[in-house]
Structures are given as C-alpha cells and as structure tokens.
Amino acid sequence: MSLWRDIRGTILPFWVTLRYLFRRPVTVCYPERKQIPAPRYRGRLILTRDPDGEERCVACHLCSAACPVDCISMQAAEREDGRRYAAWFRINFSRCIFCGLCTEACPTLALQMTAEYELATRELLQVVCEKEELLIDGCGKNDQYNFYRLAGIGVAAPRGSNPGESPPVDIRSNLP
Amino acid sequence: MPTLIIDNQTVTVPEGTNVLEAAKRLGIEIPHFCYHEALGSVGACRLCAVEFREGPVKGIQMSCMTPAKDGMVVDTGSAEVLAYRAQVIEWLMTNHPHDCPVCDEGGECQLQDMTVAGGHGIRRYTGPKRTYQNQNLGPFIVHEMNRCIQCYRCVRTYQDYCGGTDFGVLGSRQRLYFGRFSDGPLESPFAGNLVDVCPTGVLTDKTYRFKSRVWDLQEAPSICPHCSLGCAVTPGARYRQLQRRRARLNNQTNGHFICDRGRFGYGYANHPDRPRYPLVGHRRVTWQEALAAMQSKLQELGELFGSGSIGLLTSSRATLETQFLTKRWAAALGSDQLCFEAHPRRDFASRVAASQQLDRSASLEDVRNCDLAVLIGADPLSEAPMLALALRQAARRGARIVIVDPRPVVLPVAFERHAVSVDKFSQLLRGLGRPQQGDFSSSMEELGGSLANALLAAQRPLLIGGTDLLGPQGTQALQHAAKACSQPEKPCRTMFMLTGPNSFGGALLSANGPGFDSLMEGMEQGRIKALLCFEADPLADYPDRKRSRAALARLDMLAVFDCAATATVQESDFFFPTTTVEESVGTLINNEGRMQTFEQVFSAGTPLAESASGSHPPRFFTRDIPGSEPQSAWGILSALMGRSADLDALRREIEKNDHRFAGLSQLKANGEGRRIAIPSQHPESLPLNIASSIGSDQLQLLVTETLYGSELLSSLSPCLQELIPAPFVTVHPQDATRFKLEEGKKVLLGTPMGDLTLTLRIEGDMVPGVAIVPRLRGTVLEPLVPGTESLPCRIEKV
Numbered sequence: 001m002s003l004w005r006d007i008r009g010t011i012l013p014f015w016v017t018l019r020y021l022f023r024r025p026v027t028v029c030y031p032e033r034k035q036i037p038a039p040r041y042r043g044r045l046i047l048t049r050d051p052d053g054e055e056r057c058v059a060c061h062l063c064s065a066a067c068p069v070d071c072i073s074m075q076a077a078e079r080e081d082g083r084r085y086a087a088w089f090r091i092n093f094s095r096c097i098f099c100g101l102c103t104e105a106c107p108t109l110a111l112q113m114t115a116e117y118e119l120a121t122r123e124l125l126q127v128v129c130e131k132e133e134l135l136i137d138g139c140g141k142n143d144q145y146n147f148y149r150l151a152g153i154g155v156a157a158p159r160g161s162n163p164g165e166s167p168p169v170d171i172r173s174n175l176p
Numbered sequence: 177m178p179t180l181i182i183d184n185q186t187v188t189v190p191e192g193t194n195v196l197e198a199a200k201r202l203g204i205e206i207p208h209f210c211y212h213e214a215l216g217s218v219g220a221c222r223l224c225a226v227e228f229r230e231g232p233v234k235g236i237q238m239s240c241m242t243p244a245k246d247g248m249v250v251d252t253g254s255a256e257v258l259a260y261r262a263q264v265i266e267w268l269m270t271n272h273p274h275d276c277p278v279c280d281e282g283g284e285c286q287l288q289d290m291t292v293a294g295g296h297g298i299r300r301y302t303g304p305k306r307t308y309q310n311q312n313l314g315p316f317i318v319h320e321m322n323r324c325i326q327c328y329r330c331v332r333t334y335q336d337y338c339g340g341t342d343f344g345v346l347g348s349r350q351r352l353y354f355g356r357f358s359d360g361p362l363e364s365p366f367a368g369n370l371v372d373v374c375p376t377g378v379l380t381d382k383t384y385r386f387k388s389r390v391w392d393l394q395e396a397p398s399i400c401p402h403c404s405l406g407c408a409v410t411p412g413a414r415y416r417q418l419q420r421r422r423a424r425l426n427n428q429t430n431g432h433f434i435c436d437r438g439r440f441g442y443g444y445a446n447h448p449d450r451p452r453y454p455l456v457g458h459r460r461v462t463w464q465e466a467l468a469a470m471q472s473k474l475q476e477l478g479e480l481f482g483s484g485s486i487g488l489l490t491s492s493r494a495t496l497e498t499q500f501l502t503k504r505w506a507a508a509l510g511s512d513q514l515c516f517e518a519h520p521r522r523d524f525a526s527r528v529a530a531s532q533q534l535d536r537s538a539s540l541e542d543v544r545n546c547d548l549a550v551l552i553g554a555d556p557l558s559e560a561p562m563l564a565l566a567l568r569q570a571a572r573r574g575a576r577i578v579i580v581d582p583r584p585v586v587l588p589v590a591f592e593r594h595a596v597s598v599d600k601f602s603q604l605l606r607g608l609g610r611p612q613q614g615d616f617s618s619s620m621e622e623l624g625g626s627l628a629n630a631l632l633a634a635q636r637p638l639l640i641g642g643t644d645l646l647g648p649q650g651t652q653a654l655q656h657a658a659k660a661c662s663q664p665e666k667p668c669r670t671m672f673m674l675t676g677p678n679s680f681g682g683a684l685l686s687a688n689g690p691g692f693d694s695l696m697e698g699m700e701q702g703r704i705k706a707l708l709c710f711e712a713d714p715l716a717d718y719p720d721r722k723r724s725r726a727a728l729a730r731l732d733m734l735a736v737f738d739c740a741a742t743a744t745v746q747e748s749d750f751f752f753p754t755t756t757v758e759e760s761v762g763t764l765i766n767n768e769g770r771m772q773t774f775e776q777v778f779s780a781g782t783p784l785a786e787s788a789s790g791s792h793p794p795r796f797f798t799r800d801i802p803g804s805e806p807q808s809a810w811g812i813l814s815a816l817m818g819r820s821a822d823l824d825a826l827r828r829e830i831e832k833n834d835h836r837f838a839g840l841s842q843l844k845a846n847g848e849g850r851r852i853a854i855p856s857q858h859p860e861s862l863p864l865n866i867a868s869s870i871g872s873d874q875l876q877l878l879v880t881e882t883l884y885g886s887e888l889l890s891s892l893s894p895c896l897q898e899l900i901p902a903p904f905v906t907v908h909p910q911d912a913t914r915f916k917l918e919e920g921k922k923v924l925l926g927t928p929m930g931d932l933t934l935t936l937r938i939e940g941d942m943v944p945g946v947a948i949v950p951r952l953r954g955t956v957l958e959p960l961v962p963g964t965e966s967l968p969c970r971i972e973k974v
Binding site for chain 2: 058059060061062064065073075076077078084087088090107108125128130131132147150151152153154155159160164165166167168169171172174
C-alpha cells in the first residue's frame with residue numbers, strides 16, 4: 001500500500017503543474033495593472049469627517065490604547081465651542097501591522113481602513129503620517145453617523161435639542 | 177468587636193464599622209459610588225447592596241448603611257445581588273450621556289467601571305434623556321451636569337468636609353442640580369477636591385482638560401512641595417509635561433484631600449522661563465565645562481583665601497539628601513560657613529521647633545482628633561492650608577478652636593477670635609506657661625492663663641504656632657507653655673508651621689551652625705569670597721534685599737543650583753539646573769518631623785507642547801531629549817565629591833551617620849512616612865529680638881504669607897497666577913480715620929524697603945496700629961519678606 005501511495009504522491013503534483021500550464025495566469029502585471037482588494041481589506045488608515053463636515057476624531061486616545069505596536073500618537077485640544085479635537089495626530093505606518101484594532105476601538109468612526117496598500121517607500125519619514133495627510137474630506141463608511149449629535153453634551157447642537165433629549169431642566173423650579 | 181462572615185471568610189472589626197469597610201479588610205471590594213471613607217455613608221446610590229443570609233438583618237441591604245454585627249453571614253456576589261446592582265446601573269445609565277470619548281474622567285471613572293462590570297450594554301429605556309445647563313465654576317473646575325448620578329459626594333465634600341458655602345444641591349426628585357446659585361468661581365480653597373471625589377465626569381480638572389488620558393500618564397507617589405505639611409500627592413506627567421496633581425491617601429498627614437495650592441501649583445515644572453542649561457557667566461556651556469570651571473575657580477579661591485572663604489547655602493526646598501551632601505561637601509572643602517536657610521529668624525525658629533519632644537509633636541491626624549486647639553500667630557489658610565481643613569474636622573467633632581492673631585484670620589469653620597498684636601505675644605505666652613495661677617500682671621497674661629487652664633482641662637489639647645509671627649523666642653516660649661499645660665496621660669501637643677517642605681531637615685542638620693546673618697557679615701567684610709546656593713534664593717528670602725544684593729555683588733563667585741528662575745539665578749556666575757520634586761527622588765521632613773520619601777514621576781525635559789513647532793511634534797530622529805540637562809541637586813553634589821550617585825547607599829550613610837534619621841533607608845514612598853527617631857538639640861544661642869520703636873505717626877508693618885503668590889514654586893504656576901491679588905495693604909478702621917484713608921483708594925506706604933503705592937483695604941477684624949501687607953512675588957511687594965521683626969512704616973494718601 002505504501003508504495004502505491006508514494007507513486008501517487010510523486011505523480012500528482014506534476015499533474016497539477018501540467019494542468020496549470022494551460023490556464024490563464026492569476027498574477028497581474030503590477031504596477032501596470034493593479035489588484036482591486038475586497039471592500040473590507042485592511043489597508044492604509046484615514047481620518048474621516050462627519051456629515052456636517054467637521055472632523056470626526058475627538059482625540060480620545062482609544063486607538064492608541066488599542067494599538068498593539070504603539071504606532072498612533074496624538075494630542076487633544078479644545079475648540080472654542082467645546083469640541084474636542086486632535087491638535088496633532090500621527091500614525092507611523094512603518095510600525096503599523098494593519099490589524100484594524102484601532103478602527104474597532106474608534107467610538108466616533110473617525111479612523112477607518114481603506115483598500116490602499118501601496119505604502120512602500122525608501123524614505124522612512126514619508127510613512128510617518130500627520131493629520132493633514134490622514135484627514136479626508138468625506139465620511140467614508142457610515143455616512144450618517146455624527147458622534148456629537150448622539151453624545152448628549154451639546155457641542156454640535158444646543159443642549160436638549162439633539163435626538164432623544166429633553167429640554168434642559170429649569171433649576172429654579174420645583175414644579176413637576 | 178463584632179465578628180462576621182463575608183463570602184465564607186471570617187473577619188473581626190471594631191464596633192461601628194460598616195459591612196462595606198469590613199469587606200474591604202478582607203480584600204473584597206463591594207462596588208459603590210456614594211460611600212467615601214472620609215465622607216461617610218448616605219445610602220444614595222444603592223449600588224453597595226449585599227445579601228445578608230444570617231444575623232440581625234436579612235435579605236438585600238446596603239452594606240455602607242449596615243453596621244457590622246456579630247453573627248452576620250454576608251454574600252457579596254449572589255445572583256440576586258448581582259441582578260439588583262445591574263438594575264441600579266441600568267437606571268443610572270438611562271440619563272447618562274454617551275460621551276466617554278470626550279470625558280476627562282474616562283479611564284478612572286467609577287461609573288464606567290461599574291457599567292462594564294455589571295454587564296450593562298444596551299439602553300432599553302427609549303424615553304428622552306434629561307439635560308442640564310452647565311455653569312462656569314472658575315479657573316479650576318469644569319462642570320458637566322449631564323453626567324451626574326446624584327451620589328451627593330460633591331456636596332458632602334464641599335459643604336461638610338471643606339466648609340464651602342457657595343456650592344450645593346438644588347431642585348428635587350430626579351432633577352437634582354449640583355452647582356452654584358449662579359455662575360462664578362468656587363470660593364473654597366479646597367474646591368479642587370471635587371475632582372477627586374466625583375465618581376463620574378461632572379466635576380473635572382480644568383487645568384488638565386483634554387491634555388491626556390489617565391492611562392497614558394506617568395504617575396508615582398510624591399510629596400507636595402508648597403508648604404511645610406508634606407501632603408501626599410500623585411502627580412501625573414506626559415510628554416515631559418507635568419499635567420496634574422491628585423491627592424494621595426496618607427492618614428497621618430493630609431488624609432484623602434489636598435488644598436488648591438498643592439493641586440494646581442504644579443505649573444512651575446513646565447514654566448517656559450525655567451532655566452534648563454548650565455551657564456557660566458550667562459553663557460550656555462556643557463555640564464563638564466561648567467563643573468570644571470567652577471571647581472577650578474573654587475580651588476583658586478581656596479588657595480588664595482583659605483577654605484573659610486567659601487560659603488554654602490541650601491534652603492527648605494532642598495531634599496534631605498541634598499542638605500546632607502552639602503554638609504559633607506562643606507566638611508570636605510574645610511568650610512564651616514554652611515547655612516540651611518537664607519532667612520535667619522525663620523532659620524532659628526525652625527531649629528527651635530525641631531528640638532520639640534517628639535511625643536508632644538502633633539501630626540495632622542492629631543489635629544483632626546483634638547478637642548481644643550489654640551493657635552497663636554498662625555493663619556493656617558495662608559501658611560499651611562491643609563491645617564485649616566484639619567481644624568475644621570476637629571471642630572466638626574466638637575473641638576473648640578481659639579485663634580490669637582493680629583491679622584484678620586479666615587477659617588472654613590467657626591472659631592473663637594482674640595485680636596492681639598505681635599508685641600503682646602510675649603505676655604500672652606508667659607501667661608500660657610503658668611496654668612492654674614492667679615497673679616497676672618496684665619490682661620494679656622490673664623488671657624494666656626485662661627487658655628492654659630482650658631488646655632489643662634482638655635482631653636486632647638493642641639497648641640499651634642506660626643513661626644513667622646512668634647520668632648525663635650516665641651516658638652521656644654510656646655514649647656515651654658505646651659510643657660506646662662501637659663499632664664503625663666494627656667500631653668499638650670504642638671504643631672509649628674515652618675517655612676518650607678524640608679525646613680525641619682535643615683534645622684536638624686544645622687545644629688549650632690551659623691545663621692545666614694553671619695555669612696552675610698562674612699561677605700560684607702570680604703572674608704567669604706564664594707557662595708554656593710543649593711536650591712536657595714538668598715536675594716528673595718533674606719529680609720533686607722538691599723543688603724543681600726550688595727553683599728552678593730561683593731562676591732568673587734556665586735554659584736547657584738536651582739530649578740526655578742529666581743532673582744539669585746540672574747546674578748549667578750555659575751548656574752546649574754536642578755530637577756523638581758517630580759523629576760527626582762528624595763526625602764522631605766515635614767513640620768512634625770515626619771520623614772517622607774518621594775519617587776520620580778518623569779524625566780526632566782522641555783515639554784513636547786513647547787518644543788513641538790507648527791501642527792505636530794518634530795519630524796526628525798534623535799536620541800537627545802531637548803531640555804533634559806537638569807540633574808538632581810544631590811546627584812550633582814555626588815559628582816562634585818567624586819561619589820557614585822547611589823541613592824540607597826547615600827540613605828544608608830545618612831542613617832549611619834546620624835541616628836535621628838534611623839529607618840530612612842527602609843522608607844517606602846507610598847507609606848505613611850516615619851517620624852525622626854530623636855529630636856534635635858535645642859540651639860545654644862538665639863538671635864536677639866530687636867524691636868524697632870514705632871513713632872506715633874507710624875504704623876507697625878506686618879508682612880504675611882498668603883494662599884496664592886507667597887510661596888515661590890506655586891507663584892510660578894500659570895493657573896494660580898491669575899488668582900494673585902493686586903498689591904494691597906490692610907489697616908484697621910481706626911487707623912484709616914486717623915490717616916484719612918478710604919477703602920479701595922491708592923495709598924503710599926513708606927517702608928524701610930522703599931515707598932510703595934498700594935490699594936487700601938479696611939478690615940475691622942484686626943488689631944489697630946498695624947499695616948498688613950501680603951507677600952506677593954513678582955509685584956511691587958516683592959522686597960517685603962514675612963517672618964521679620966516688626967518694622968515701622970508710614971501711610972498716606974497719594
């Protein structure tokens with residue numbers, strides 16, 4: 001029995017190779033032709049904007065906390081209207097392992113993964129991306145979501161006027 | 177001593193302990209929001225429910241409201257209890273906003289922890305969420321009322337514990353509002369504690385707003401350097417910037433809380449003007465060059481003029497290690513011109529205070545437990561704010577507080593007041609030292625005698641003295657009085673407010689060494705050619721600035737080792753940057769003789785926020801950290817003496833050398849510290865009291881410490897600088913009428929340090945014949961230093 005198995009094991013791979021000789025190749029001639037990855041491909045990260053056109057990122061540090069290789073750093077700041085935003089936001093793609101944990105952690109859906117995979121460069125600093133390079137002018141995925149309208153602290157709209165909120169309590173009244 | 181069983185473990189606790197505390201002793205943490213060790217139980221949050229299976233109560237009860245009793249069998253984690261708690265959390269979360277990503281409490285939020293622990297994820301209730309308008313609560317606290325869970329901790333802290341009256345609870349039912357009646361800064365100097373006690377993000381630190389997340393902070397147990405009490409704090413730093421300070425628990429000193437000067441005074445470490453490079457003749461050089469240049473200059477001076485030509489000075493800001501090595505180095509140089517405080521009267525007062533019998537020395541815990549406190553020449557809120565809070569706790573337990581002081585004193589508690597001028601203190605102290613005697617020659621002595629009798633009658637009597645007003649003689653007299661009022665079974669304890677965080681250490685090491693006056697004479701006569709200042713600022717701290725400036729100008733060499741841009745640094749020939757408390761390790765001895773060590777929080781360097789240009793941090797790779805030159809003063813001294821910078825070896829050496837510091841090498845930074853083993857010798861000679869005569873058209877000038885603006889390091893903190901008042905002078909209404917002065921108008925104050933134009937305040941609650949000015953650094957009042965003998969001054973309309 002074992003002899004038969006050995007002969008079959010030797011011949012079968014040759015047969016597979018022979019068969020593929022007469023098929024169309026699966027490789028593409030990169031970079032002349034480019035592969036189109038799946039929609040959920042985990043490529044370069046971007047920062048998106050909310051439907052009102054404001055930056056979605058609130059610099060909550062959850063992405064940097066989730067990042068297993070510590071490639072995200074930022075500094076939060078406060079705008080005059082009370083909106084928290086990232087004064088600077090940096091992703092070091094030379095460290096990034098494209099695991100996607102940061103996008104899962106992102107509570108405002110600001111940080112999203114794109115299908116862009118062409119990041120190789122000879123210049124190391126080119127892959128250390130600042131906010132200007134990461135921020136896009138669109139919503140990306142989930143184009144209806146606006147964190148500040150649902151957060152319940154009245155930054156995007158006055159207190160009590162966001163969906164699911166009652167008007168502010170009149171503290172000088174004890175009437176029911 | 178009831179014995180009960182919690183989760184199958186037996187524990188015996190003192191009578192009156194609640195079940196929540198009893199479980200804590202076993203290491204079982206029962207979830208809770210409203211209960212706080214310092215504030216007590218109210219049973220408002222309903223989260224600490226446990227199941228009582230056997231004993232006097234049965235079923236589900238609040239563990240914080242149930243005192244432990246014999247025979248109780250408690251289950252803290254039964255299915256029923258867990259379901260109950262999950263329900264409570266779900267109710268709390270019906271109105272709580274979903275804004276954790278923009279909330280500064282995130283990461284240290286008890287509600288966040290409990291929500292995750294209880295398993296609540298989806299809000300089932302579909303009704304609208306309650307909202308509130310926020311208030312502007314001043315420069316320290318951010319208000320976000322939507323996050324409130326009505327635990328009442330803030331009101332209990334602010335009103336009950338800290339004695340504030342302008343923050344409270346309004347409204348009813350589920351529309352409670354915790355805030356002020358209208359917008360405005362919180363008035364209590366302990367308002368910052370609201371940040372620590374709030375279990376959610378309703379009250380957060382405005383100076384720390386959006387700077388970091390707590391999990392990114394570098395933290396370590398440290399000591400507050402802003403007064404002599406040595407409160408335990410936990411500073412937090414990130415990106416080489418000190419970003420906040422929180423209270424740390426030390427039951428012997430501050431308890432759970434700290435004052436706002438300690439909490440918000442941290443900005444000096446990040447000050448943009450902080451000198452961060454070694455300088456020789458105001459030229460930036462490397463450490464090696466600077467040290468070599470200084471040492472060759474020292475050698476040259478030593479050879480020319482002898483070793484006595486070198487003077488050394490440290491201050492109460494220097495750590496025990498620095499002070500000890502300075503003493504060692506002075507011995508190695510062969511110089512006996514070593515002094516530990518640039519203010520001679522404060523120096524000798526500290527030395528007297530350090531000779532106090534240790535069993536009669538009071539800690540802040542003793543203050544909280546006293547039943548009679550007599551304060552003489554002490555204004556706790558200005559000189560050592562946490563003492564005021566400790567006195568309030570004593571008064572809440574029924575203690576009587578008596579204050580004898582010429583100044584208008586404010587305390588967060590009702591107290592008995594005797595306005596007595598400083599020159600009557602000696603009579604008063606004489607009376608205080610003679611309890612149970614009748615033949616008093618003056619009314620002051622009689623007052624002293626009656627206070628002495630009260631101290632004798634009290635169970636836990638306490639005498640508190642401010643060394644600035646008492647001076648060395650007064651401090652000594654107060655100690656004698658305490659001895660006279662003591663009985664073997666109930667000693668009359670004393671506490672003195674000293675100059676700085678390590679005044680006590682300096683006093684222990686100085687023994688009978690010279691005061692700064694004798695160094696000053698040496699400099700004026702040209703005997704002392706070089707002065708080495710370790711974290712000392714003789715220009716600002718010596719009472720006579722003209723004299724100190726002239727004396728320092730005569731020196732051939734002035735070397736300064738400091739972490740702040742002081743006046744003396746500007747005059748220095750050699751400057752060496754040192755680290756702050758948060759950037760190094762060391763030991764400080766507080767005003768009761770408690771040795772406390774602190775750990776390094778972060779490494780010195782220019783904060784990233786400062787060095788980051790444009791919209792992001794630098795985009796180049798380097799191993800050099802900008803501004804990382806500062807080194808610990810004791811490290812520099814070790815290098816100068818050719819020793820290795822080994823802290824453990826140094827502490828063992830201090831211990832071995834001086835038995836008073838026994839136990840130093842075993843101290844843990846997160847412990848309660850340790851009292852020194854034996855008190856210091858009483859200094860052999862004290863400088864004489866030279867009271868100037870006050871003419872009939874003159875007033876007595878009294879310079880006093882204030883809460884904000886007097887202490888060097890906190891006065892450099894940007895957020896406290898906003899609160900430093902405009903320079904003013906306070907007089908009694910009688911004097912105002914006598915000199916025809918009006919409240920709020922500008923007046924000219926003629927002092928020995930020059931004529932100053934100040935705003936007039938009139939205050940009835942003080943002695944007449946005195947003009948009181950606060951010490952305010954960086955203003956026209958800068959040259960006036962507290963703690964001096966009384967000086968005459970004139971006052972007139974501008």
